[in-house]
Amino acid sequence: MIAVLAVMTVKEGNGAEFESLAADLVAKVRxxxxxxxxxxxxxxxxxxPNVYTFMELYRDGDAMKVHAGSDYFQAAFQAMLPLLAGExxxxxxxxx
Amino acid sequence: MIAVLAVMTVKEGNGAEFESLAADLVAKVRxxxxxxxxxxxxxxxxxxPNVYTFMELYRDGDAMKVHAGSDYFQAAFQAMLPLLAGExxxxxxxxx
Numbered sequence: 001m002i003a004v005l006a007v008m009t010v011k012e013g014n015g016a017e018f019e020s021l022a023a024d025l026v027a028k029v030r031x032x033x034x035x036x037x038x039x040x041x042x043x044x045x046x047x048x049p050n051v052y053t054f055m056e057l058y059r060d061g062d063a064m065k066v067h068a069g070s071d072y073f074q075a076a077f078q079a080m081l082p083l084l085a086g087e088x089x090x091x092x093x094x095x096x
Numbered sequence: 097m098i099a100v101l102a103v104m105t106v107k108e109g110n111g112a113e114f115e116s117l118a119a120d121l122v123a124k125v126r127x128x129x130x131x132x133x134x135x136x137x138x139x140x141x142x143x144x145p146n147v148y149t150f151m152e153l154y155r156d157g158d159a160m161k162v163h164a165g166s167d168y169f170q171a172a173f174q175a176m177l178p179l180l181a182g183e184x185x186x187x188x189x190x191x192x
Binding site (some may be wrong): 053 | 106118142
């Protein structure tokens with residue numbers, strides 16, 4: 001299993017739009033990647049509400065590649081980028 | 097829902113012991129907190145294998161308090177502390 005922690009900081013005022021894009025993406029991941037994606041959860045910092053993290057778990061590397069290559073992920077990611085205050089910080093981790 | 101990201105860095109050489117304690121704790125959480133704890137996953141950094149993160153999700157604040165107050169969590173936490181290279185970094189987040 002592979003885990004991903006993707007931290008995204010949005011520019012002030014972009015939270016609602018970001019959350020709407022994220023909710024749509026989460027729904028598509030859950031609809032299209034059952035069994036391959038095991039977790040796709042958006043969380044928001046309590047100390048800085050502009051900082052979001054996607055908590056993600058994948059069955060294996062192939063499952064993660066299918067996700068990253070999907071049209072709905074690519075479309076959501078492109079729509080999110082202009083809302084961000086900087087580069088997303090994406091960390092891959094080994095799930096034990 | 098509440099998310100927790102608990103980052104723990106172990107001293108060089110303590111990884112195996114830490115992972116053993118963690119595996120035991122994960123099993124007890126899954127056995128005792130079904131429905132209240134929704135995720136309790138240990139992950140390990142790919143860039144620094146001494147850095148571990150517990151990815152956690154709780155139904156609500158009460159579920160998290162029950163977890164934190166449990167004897168098995170307290171025992172595991174006390175056993176883990178001497179293995180660590182520094183203070184655990186525990187962040188609570190809003191799960192959306």
